[in-house]
Amino acid sequence: MSIWHEYIQATGQLPEWPYPVDYNKVNEVVTDVLVIGGGVAGLQAAINAVKKGVKVAVAERGHAKRSGSGGAGVDHWHGAVTNPCSKVTPEDYTLGCYDSMQGWTGGNVRYIITKESWDTLLECEKMGIQIRDVRDEFKGANFRDEKTRLMFAYDYQSKHILRIWGYDIKVKVYEEARRVGVDIYNRMMVTGLLNEGGKQGGRIIGATAVDTRTGEFYVFRSKATVIATGGAGRLSLFAPELTASAAMADMNSAGVGQAIGWNAGAEFVCMEASEQGRLTGLGYAPYSMGNASNTYHGTPIVDADGKELPWVDPFGRELKTVEDRFIPQEGQRFQLGIGIGISRTNQEYRLNDIPPDIPERIRKGEFKLPLYADLSLLSEHERRIIFGMMVGNEGKTRIPIYDTMTKAGFDPDKDLFQTPVMPLEGYFNSCYWAGGPNTPPNVRMVGGGGFLVDWNLRTNLEGLYIGAGSTLFGGGCHGESHTTGRYAGRHAAEYARTAPEPLVDRQQIEAERNRAYTAVKQDKGGNGWKEINAAIARIMRDYCGRHKNEMTLNLGLRLLDELKTTELASAYASNPHELGRLLECQALISVGELAIKSSLERKASNSVLDFHRLDYPEMDPPEWNKLLPIRQENNKVAIRELPLDFHLKAPYAASYEENYQRYA
Numbered sequence: 001m002s003i004w005h006e007y008i009q010a011t012g013q014l015p016e017w018p019y020p021v022d023y024n025k026v027n028e029v030v031t032d033v034l035v036i037g038g039g040v041a042g043l044q045a046a047i048n049a050v051k052k053g054v055k056v057a058v059a060e061r062g063h064a065k066r067s068g069s070g071g072a073g074v075d076h077w078h079g080a081v082t083n084p085c086s087k088v089t090p091e092d093y094t095l096g097c098y099d100s101m102q103g104w105t106g107g108n109v110r111y112i113i114t115k116e117s118w119d120t121l122l123e124c125e126k127m128g129i130q131i132r133d134v135r136d137e138f139k140g141a142n143f144r145d146e147k148t149r150l151m152f153a154y155d156y157q158s159k160h161i162l163r164i165w166g167y168d169i170k171v172k173v174y175e176e177a178r179r180v181g182v183d184i185y186n187r188m189m190v191t192g193l194l195n196e197g198g199k200q201g202g203r204i205i206g207a208t209a210v211d212t213r214t215g216e217f218y219v220f221r222s223k224a225t226v227i228a229t230g231g232a233g234r235l236s237l238f239a240p241e242l243t244a245s246a247a248m249a250d251m252n253s254a255g256v257g258q259a260i261g262w263n264a265g266a267e268f269v270c271m272e273a274s275e276q277g278r279l280t281g282l283g284y285a286p287y288s289m290g291n292a293s294n295t296y297h298g299t300p301i302v303d304a305d306g307k308e309l310p311w312v313d314p315f316g317r318e319l320k321t322v323e324d325r326f327i328p329q330e331g332q333r334f335q336l337g338i339g340i341g342i343s344r345t346n347q348e349y350r351l352n353d354i355p356p357d358i359p360e361r362i363r364k365g366e367f368k369l370p371l372y373a374d375l376s377l378l379s380e381h382e383r384r385i386i387f388g389m390m391v392g393n394e395g396k397t398r399i400p401i402y403d404t405m406t407k408a409g410f411d412p413d414k415d416l417f418q419t420p421v422m423p424l425e426g427y428f429n430s431c432y433w434a435g436g437p438n439t440p441p442n443v444r445m446v447g448g449g450g451f452l453v454d455w456n457l458r459t460n461l462e463g464l465y466i467g468a469g470s471t472l473f474g475g476g477c478h479g480e481s482h483t484t485g486r487y488a489g490r491h492a493a494e495y496a497r498t499a500p501e502p503l504v505d506r507q508q509i510e511a512e513r514n515r516a517y518t519a520v521k522q523d524k525g526g527n528g529w530k531e532i533n534a535a536i537a538r539i540m541r542d543y544c545g546r547h548k549n550e551m552t553l554n555l556g557l558r559l560l561d562e563l564k565t566t567e568l569a570s571a572y573a574s575n576p577h578e579l580g581r582l583l584e585c586q587a588l589i590s591v592g593e594l595a596i597k598s599s600l601e602r603k604a605s606n607s608v609l610d611f612h613r614l615d616y617p618e619m620d621p622p623e624w625n626k627l628l629p630i631r632q633e634n635n636k637v638a639i640r641e642l643p644l645d646f647h648l649k650a651p652y653a654a655s656y657e658e659n660y661q662r663y664a
């Protein structure tokens with residue numbers, strides 16, 4: 001019996017907790033570099049730190065072999081602009097992102113990514129990840145370079161996004177980490193960072209964790225620390241029964257990295273930014289419905305009578321051929337692609353797509369629902385690269401989508417793939433499975449804000465580096481996570497080589513230990529973690545939703561605080577797993593506070609950040625065109641101002657390349 005419900009059906013009872021539990025045991029691990037979070041970014045940080053000759057430990061919440069968003073696979077790798085076929089330079093690509101976001105993304109992080117993304121991918125290839133069409137399955141296809149056998153996505157002319165066979169990428173990176181000698185501690189719920197002298201804002205010298213199987217406490221002492229914990233899901237929506245089939249994100253993405261950083265005194269920017277939480281459990285299983293976006297980019301969509309929807313370029317001009325969908329049009333330099341951690345793209349860089357006025361055209365009767373993806377209208381190469389290569393390697397598609405549909409008889413050569421039937425506004429873009437209208441606008445997700453870092457990917461705190469996609473201001477997606485992890489690991493190791501020994505403050509450790517175990521000492525009548533998580537999400541939706549004012553934000557803060565001292569203070573955990581989830585709830589509250597406090601400081605509305613202050617309705621007033629780095633000092637908010645292009649101002653050099661040469 002391998003799965004839960006088979007066990008329950010066969011035995012009619014819940015299993016005993018299978019691991020020995022000891023909440024009193026304290027383990028101490030001493031290392032040069034500690035990496036918190038063993039996703040692709042964390043493992044790359046660890047591998048690259050070890051290569052510098054230092055001792056490295058990874059503390060991972062799940063099991064690093066498959067954990068994190070990248071654990072389910074990947075089919076396209078962005079930003080590999082230095083590959084031999086690319087027509088885009090690092091500077092072009094960085095400016096494409098930076099200008100599209102009108103400066104509201106970390107240009108330093110973007111440049112580092114584009115300089116090193118291709119090199120990182122080549123290292124992945126050496127680990128055994130297939131990045132070329134080595135079996136010549138797509139020989140002659142217009143998205144393939146015959147010499148290198150590299151295959152491109154989205155923009156076949158500029159050739160900076162690569163199609164890769166990444167269903168097992170995480171396993172390969174994990175094996176490499178083991179091979180080079182990284183110590184991996186799985187099932188670790190990291191609860192807090194340790195500061196030198198136990199003082200908020202002091203140098204970071206390690207972290208504490210609870211083993212979610214044995215309940216034992218861990219103290220990690222390190223000279224340098226890298227946070228690589230991924231996003232903050234579950235903050236404004238919590239529906240655990242939906243996560244298995246429908247949600248995009250990983251259950252373990254509970255914003256712990258941001259929370260521990262915030263509590264230790266690290267600086268953040270743009271945490272007031274948010275986006276509609278489109279990829280929540282209220283949509284459809286990822287990639288499971290007919291659509292023409294992302295992995296399915298370029299797929300023809302037909303209506304119920306077989307009438308094909310047009311494709312247009314970013315300027316609204318209708319495209320004549322299928323081939324046109326994959327090349328930049330007049331007035332464009334190159335097409336950036338989507339899903340790279342930027343919420344808007346200038347016309348100059350935007351993808352060709354199905355026109356945004358389709359909802360209106362359906363309403364007027366021009367197209368009849370349901371709509372269908374019709375892969376049979378594509379050439380053989382295009383059809384097979386989408387269904388069979390990309391669907392099959394992309395995260396969460398290999399078994400749930402490709403395998404299931406194929407076994408059920410779906411044949412892309414002749415069958416139509418139905419898109420969801422939903423309120424018309426859901427057809428405004430072609431990523432239909434996200435199920436836009438099923439998710440209310442007050443369900444938000446963190447929108448591009450994160451740790452503020454310098455050109456070393458170091459935070460304001462000595463010894464603390466960030467390597468990640470979504471926790472980093474300027475971070476992106478899969479390739480970006482590998483690349484920033486790799487860079488942060490190198491720099492953390494470099495620092496650790498000459499850094500003083502980490503002398504921990506015993507009082508700080510004891511305080512953390514007491515906090516961590518409160519829930520196992522409670523009366524069994526207390527609330528469980530699910531109730532607490534649902535309450536946090538409700539508070540965030542109501543008081544820090546799309547529209548807010550000073551009053552709602554302050555009420556939100558008060559309610560989060562009350563939750564800490566009432567329901568959370570008396571919450572009960574019956575085993576180490578539940579304890580881990582409750583500790584995540586504490587982290588979610590910290591992230592919620594960080595988002596609300598950041599929102600209170602920005603007294604203006606901002607269109608790029610999708611930030612709407614009802615009490616300051618003027619959109620984008622120029623005097624607010626600045627970052628507001630926020631941190632805690634003696635548990636009070638400390639704020640300062642920073643220009644958007646701080647990364648090209650003193651003490652840094654005025655050009656991207658000069659800075660890269662100086663710091664990389």
Ligand SMILES: Cc1cc2nc3c(=O)[nH]c(=O)nc-3n(C[C@H](O)[C@H](O)[C@H](O)COP(=O)(O)OP(=O)(O)OC[C@H]3O[C@@H](n4cnc5c(N)ncnc54)[C@H](O)[C@@H]3O)c2cc1C
Pocket residue numbers: 036037038039040041042059060061062067068069070071072073074075076077078188189190191228229230231248249250252253254256257286339394395396467468469470476477478479480481
């Ligand atoms: C289904 C799916 C498909 C995707 N497809 C693509 C794609 O095709 N192209 C692309 O560019 N991007 C894609 N992405 C995004 C990409 O996978 C992510 O951006 C990337 O994997 C993030 O890596 P990361 O290491 O920064 O974070 P994560 O993968 O989130 O890893 C964070 C790690 O930290 C651990 N952790 C969390 N909390 C703690 C704690 N308290 N203590 C210890 N450890 C902790 C987690 O368990 C996890 O292992 C996809 C994502 C999903 C979900």
